[in-house]
Amino acid sequence: xxxxxEALKTFxxxxxLNKMRMTQERRQLFSxxxxxxxxxxxxxxxxxxxxxxxxxxxxxxxxxxxxLVKANLIQQSLLxxxxxxxxxxxxxxxxxxxxxxxxxxxxxxxxxxxxxLQREIATKYGFYLEDHVMELVGKCKTCKxx
Amino acid sequence: xxxxxEALKTFxxxxxLNKMRMTQERRQLFSxxxxxxxxxxxxxxxxxxxxxxxxxxxxxxxxxxxxLVKANLIQQSLLxxxxxxxxxxxxxxxxxxxxxxxxxxxxxxxxxxxxxLQREIATKYGFYLEDHVMELVGKCKTCKxx
DNA sequence: CACCTTATTGAGACTAAATCTCAATAAAAA
DNA sequence: TTTTTATTGAGATTTAGTCTCAATAAGGTG
Ligand SMILES: [Zn+2]
Ligand SMILES: [Zn+2]
Ligand SMILES: [Zn+2]
Ligand SMILES: [Zn+2]
Numbered sequence: 502x503x504x505x506x507e508a509l510k511t512f513x514x515x516x517x518l519n520k521m522r523m524t525q526e527r528r529q530l531f532s533x534x535x536x537x538x539x540x541x542x543x544x545x546x547x548x549x550x551x552x553x554x555x556x557x558x559x560x561x562x563x564x565x566x567x568x569l570v571k572a573n574l575i576q577q578s579l580l581x582x583x584x585x586x587x588x589x590x591x592x593x594x595x596x597x598x599x600x601x602x603x604x605x606x607x608x609x610x611x612x613x614x615x616x617x618l619q620r621e622i623a624t625k626y627g628f629y630l631e632d633h634v635m636e637l638v639g640k641c642k643t644c645k646x647x
Numbered sequence: 648x649x650x651x652x653e654a655l656k657t658f659x660x661x662x663x664l665n666k667m668r669m670t671q672e673r674r675q676l677f678s679x680x681x682x683x684x685x686x687x688x689x690x691x692x693x694x695x696x697x698x699x700x701x702x703x704x705x706x707x708x709x710x711x712x713x714x715l716v717k718a719n720l721i722q723q724s725l726l727x728x729x730x731x732x733x734x735x736x737x738x739x740x741x742x743x744x745x746x747x748x749x750x751x752x753x754x755x756x757x758x759x760x761x762x763x764l765q766r767e768i769a770t771k772y773g774f775y776l777e778d779h780v781m782e783l784v785g786k787c788k789t790c791k792x793x
Numbered sequence: 794c795a796c797c798t799t800a801t802t803g804a805g806a807c808t809a810a811a812t813c814t815c816a817a818t819a820a821a822a823a
Numbered sequence: 824t825t826t827t828t829a830t831t832g833a834g835a836t837t838t839a840g841t842c843t844c845a846a847t848a849a850g851g852t853g
Binding site: 504537591612629 | 654680684687690712720721724731732735745747753754761768769773782783784785788
C-alpha cells in the first residue's frame with residue numbers, strides 16, 4: 502500500500518475512533534497538507550486553498566490542522582505558545598526549561614553536555630550560533646499522579 | 648558597586664550608545680522588571696504598573712521590553728515567535744531545527760545523545776516527558792559572510 | 794433507498810496580543 | 824535658555840486565531 506493511502510487510513514481510523522466524520526473539506530485539507538515538503542503555517546494553507554480554488558473556509562483550516570496533529574500526521578512546533586514571555590537575564594546563568602503541560606510549572610535546568618553538543622551541531626552545519634531554545638514539555642511529578 | 652547599580656549602568660550605556668534617552672518611564676520599567684524573580688509577560692508588567700500607580704503606558708511597555716532585551720538585561724523566550732507553524736510528521740523521524748536569524752532557512756537535524764540526555768533530565772526531575780522543542784538560532788553559512 | 798440524528802461547515806462577529814500613528818512632551822545638547 | 828529630536832500616551836489598527844449559529848451533509852439504521 503502506498504504511503505499516502507496508509508496515511509489516509511490512519512486519518513480515517515482516527516476520525517472513526519473519535520466519532521468524527523470524513524468530509525470533503527477534510528479530504529481536501531489532508532491531500533493538500535500531506536503533500537507539503539516543508540514547514541508551513543495556517544495562513545499559507547489558506548492561500549494554497551484559494552490558489553487551487555478549493556472550497557474550504559478559514560475556520561475549517563483552523564479546525565482541521567489540530568485534528569491532523571492529533572492523528573499524528575503532522576506536528577506543530579511548540580514554538581509559539583501563548584504570549585511573549587521574558588525573564589531577567591542579568592547576573593543569571595543561562596538555563597533551559599522543563600514545563601508542565603498541566604499546571605504550567607517551570608523548572609530551570611542546565612546541562613553542559615547538551616550545551617556543548619549544540620555548539621558542535623551549529624559548527625557542523627556552518628552556523629554561527631546566536632541563541633537557542635530547549636524546552637522539555639511533560640507532566641510534573643504532581644500532575645503525573647492525577 | 649551593587650548588582651542593581653551595575654545593571655543600571657549597563658542600561659544607561661546601552662542607551663547612550665544607541666542615541667537613546669533615559670526617561671522616567673524607562674527608569675521605572677527598569678526597576679520594576681529587574682526586581683522580578685520569575686518569568687513574566689508584557690501584560691503582567693502592565694498590571695504591576697497599574698497596581699503601583701506608575702505612569703507608564705501599554706505602548707511604552709511594549710517598546711521598552713525589547714530595549715531591555717537588546718541591552719542584555721532580560722531575555723525573551725524564543726517560544727512564541729510569529730504564527731503557529733507545522734510540518735508533516737507522518738513517515739518522518741523526529742528532528743530538531745537550526746534556524747537562520749537572517750534568511751529564516753531551516754535545517755533539520757537529530758542528535759541521539761541529546762535526545763537521551765533530555766530523557767534523563769526529565770526523569771531526574773520526576774517529569775513524564777511528552778515532547779520537546781530544541782531550536783538553535785544563528786547565522787547560516789551564507790548569511791554569516793554578509 | 795429514505796430517514797434521522799448529529800457532526801460539520803461558512804460567514805462574519807469577536808478577542809487578544811501587539812503594533813502603529815501623530816500631536817504633545819521632555820531629554821539633553823548647544 | 825533655546826533648539827533639536829527622541830519619546831510618550833491614547834486610541835486606532837493589524838494579525839492570528841476563536842466563536843456563534845443557522846444551514847448543510849455525513850453516515851448509521853430500518
Ligand atoms: Zn541551553
Ligand atoms: Zn504540573
Ligand atoms: Zn529532539
Ligand atoms: Zn541565512
